[in-house]
Amino acid sequence: MEDYKFLFKVVLVGNAGVGKTCLVRRFTQGLFPPGQGATIGVDFMIKTVEVDGEKVKLQIWDTAGQERFRSITQSYYRSAHALILVYDISCQPTFDCLPDWLREIEEYANNKVLRILVGNKTDREDREIPRHIGEDFAQRHGMYFLETSAKEAENVERLFMEIAVELMEQAKCKELPKYDGSLGPINGASRELLIWPSVKNHTVCHGF
């Protein structure tokens, strides 16, 4: 068993080109990939962080390009603990698509999923969406909000650290199904299936 106390699945969505992959790689590898498309074969990335002296493993999933023609599999959203919806602050259409993404999230993600709206590319000079517009949108839809720059490493670590802190707190209040290791292997290195244990049943007797 690996040395971590909690494992959380974080998924990113948003239009193509808003910088989802760059955010992940900035956080997990500390670098900014210059070109597009070098991500063949990359599924999710892992980084272990420490919160209150406890090791928390974040498994961060990218869309694998399926967002390009709005064809993300529902299973991508399953079991996600946190969902980062990203737009590009210098590209109005990526902001205009947010309601479509929210509809998809409503449909497929767990309703307890932690939602964060991220306006990426604050390094760009040609901003089209003022900060307060994003903030306002997030507030109206019950989401956390943060502006980031994957290129300048601005707010990226903070984004993921806050997610880790928040999820830890929720997990401690038992609001979340915990991947605490007892559940069996879930990380990529496993050679077995993830099997959920059986649950106590409250609904088996019939009649009234």
Place this chain on the structure above:
Amino acid sequence: MDDDLPTDFQVIVVGTGMVESIVAAACSRIGKNVLHLDLSDHYGGLWASYNFDGLQKFIKEVNSDPKRDLQVYNLCEKWYIEKESPEAKDGGDENKTDDSKAEPAKKTWSQSDFTAEYRKFNIDMTPKLLFSRGPLVELLISSNIARYAEFRCVTRVLTWLNNRLMPVPCSRADVFATEAVTTVEKRMLMKMLTSIVGYNEDEMNNEFKDWNDKTFQDYLKHKGLTPNLIHYVLFAIAGGNNNMPCLEGVKECKKFLMSLGRYGNTPFLWPMYGSGELPQCFCRLCAVFGGVYCLNRPIDKVGTKTVDEGKTVVTIESKAKTLNCDHLVIGINECPKELISPEPAESCDISKAVFITNGSIMASEKEPLSLLRFPPLADDDKAVTVLEVGPATGSCPKGLFVVYFIASKSKDAETDLKPYAERIFDMSGGDAESDKPKCLWSLFYNVKDTSAPVSSVVEGVHVCSGPDAGLDFDRAVEQAEQIFKKICPGEEFLPRAPDPEEIVFEDDVTHGPEFQRDHDDDEPKE
């Protein structure tokens, strides 16, 4: 937006059913350039899972589109509960009952409750189980696609015996623990099961060499098994009937026995959120290795054209665009009929039903996940397979169960299956107390059996079969591998995908500012 779609691919896959999706993943995995399309706005085709709203749309679509009628017909949906709850509702508080609280009073469900909680349903068009050591489990593990899926163990196998439901002892421990079987019977059963496990097709010089042309039932009788034991082995373990050939029965039993002891009490696994998740797992792998995905993409015409050096490519007309590929992999339901040869022989269609009930067919301490195998109730009936899944599988809201019935079609789905459903559900729709769970909603339908392999008259076009009536995915996996081998001869079928830790990025990287630089600002706020 669709028009950024590139037009030239090595492989184009049309349809996101199980076979198509496995082939797409396998081709993409070894480096083929793959485009994967679906005509509809969701994954899975006839293999899909729907939430309650999606299912309503599906029913409407089938009823209004005569073309869909060719695949799915005799659709009959029925409610057994009121539109609205009679008592005043206390504003959605019921959603807040959490696991730790004591058992809530039994809820009276109304149709509007279903509508309100529609997202919590995942109802399968093609519910199937996985054998714990079957080909799909092995493939999921060896390819590393297992990381996209989660499972629960089937907790029990049931049968219908002496007019009631009976648990079938599965494991050695079960056999010895059960009171339904005498000690002498236990010894007989263990001996027979041991010889079945020892069965090997290649060396027919064994226990079964003289049983080629006899029935499995005769064999079981010959071994001195009592009628109860014969029932367990023939109907519940082998999933057979009175006419099941001996060697087929032996093979089915062996498959069951070999999958015991890996994950749970029974040999079976059920995918969380339903069988419809599994094709999507393969699609995800395809995308991770560069496959391009586009749902909602109808195709108008399939043809061929000869390009330079006499090479022929397959062409697809879609939304005023021509897509070209070396190989087209297409689901039988999407494939233009003139490309299929020979016409698939008239086969026996499938009768299916889905029930939503307010309790399990057989009470148990932990939430059960059950496989029930009904022997034929009448002489000319077919055996019926029943799967019951509960809220823990992500199939329905708390307090409900989803129950699937599958059989070969004799007359029509409702006539074929209703007599069986009435044995285990209270289908009166009334408030009267009953020892059976109440059926709240039902859907009967027939599906055309398109599972027979067919080939295409056009070189480079590979036709994928539709779902079969069988319990597992084995035929789909087998067919997908065959199609892959035709497209990519000599290549490995779904080699293990690397784990994230193993990936070395090859792009030359312009380093941004150091990660730690503004660390001080990064303290998470309380």
